[in-house]
Amino acid sequence: MKDIKDYINNDFKPIESQDLIAEVQDYFLEMTYSHFPVLEEGIYIGSIAVDDVDTFDADKKVGDYRYTLEPFFVRTTTIWLDVLEVFAKYHSNLVPVLDENNLYVGYYELEDIIKFFHETPFLKEPGGVIVVEKPMVDYSMSQISQIVESNNGRILGMFVSEASADTIQVTVKISLGAMNEIIQTFRRYNYEIISEHQEDNYIANLKERSDYLDKYLNI
Numbered sequence: 001m002k003d004i005k006d007y008i009n010n011d012f013k014p015i016e017s018q019d020l021i022a023e024v025q026d027y028f029l030e031m032t033y034s035h036f037p038v039l040e041e042g043i044y045i046g047s048i049a050v051d052d053v054d055t056f057d058a059d060k061k062v063g064d065y066r067y068t069l070e071p072f073f074v075r076t077t078t079i080w081l082d083v084l085e086v087f088a089k090y091h092s093n094l095v096p097v098l099d100e101n102n103l104y105v106g107y108y109e110l111e112d113i114i115k116f117f118h119e120t121p122f123l124k125e126p127g128g129v130i131v132v133e134k135p136m137v138d139y140s141m142s143q144i145s146q147i148v149e150s151n152n153g154r155i156l157g158m159f160v161s162e163a164s165a166d167t168i169q170v171t172v173k174i175s176l177g178a179m180n181e182i183i184q185t186f187r188r189y190n191y192e193i194i195s196e197h198q199e200d201n202y203i204a205n206l207k208e209r210s211d212y213l214d215k216y217l218n219i
Helices: 021-029 062-068 080-089 110-119 141-150 179-188 201-217
Strands: 035-040 043-049 094-098 104-109 128-135 155-163 167-174
Touching: 021 035, 021 062, 035 094, 035 104, 043 062, 043 094, 080 094, 080 110, 104 110, 128 179, 141 155, 141 167, 141 179
Parallel strands: none
Antiparallel strands: 035 043, 094 104, 128 167, 155 167
C-alpha cells in the first residue's frame, strides 16, 4: 500500500500574491478546485476560495484580498485520518501541504485521499464494525482494545466518530471472529452498543421475550 505522502500533488503551481484577480478567475475556470494555495515570496499565506474570487475586482491583485485567504493546511507528517478531517472542516477538495519548516511542498486532492482511504485495512479487509458509546469521563481507547483482544479479536482500525460534552462514540473495525462475545463484554463494561448486529444474542433474546409477552397479553 502507498504512503499518503505519495499523493502529494504539484501538477499546478500555486497562485502568487502579486497575480491579478483576473488571472485567478481564468485559472479557476479551467479547474474544479474549491480552493487553491497562495504564496508570497515562497511562503504559504493561505488558500483562496473560488466562491470569493468571483466577487473580487478583476483589476486588483490577490494580495489585496489577503484578509479573505483561509489559512488551513496539513503537514507532510499528518496521518490520513487527520487529513480527511481538514477536508471536511473547511469544505474543500484541495488541502495544501507544508513540511516541518513551514515550506510549501504541494497539495492533496480529496479524490486521491478517498482512494487512499479505500485501500486501508479499515475498509479493504473483511471484518465487522461495532459502534460503542460511553460517558466521556469513562472513555478509554486502551480499554476498548483490551476488550476486543481479550476475545481473540484483532482491531483493523478505530476512531472517535462522534463526541459531545457528555458522551463519546467510537467506531471499531474488527477482523471476523467472536463478535457476539465482544459485544457482550462491551456491555459488561457499561458500553452502549450503537450499531446493530445479526449476531447480537442479547438483542435477539430481548426480542423473543418481547414477542412472547405480546402473545401472552393478547391471549
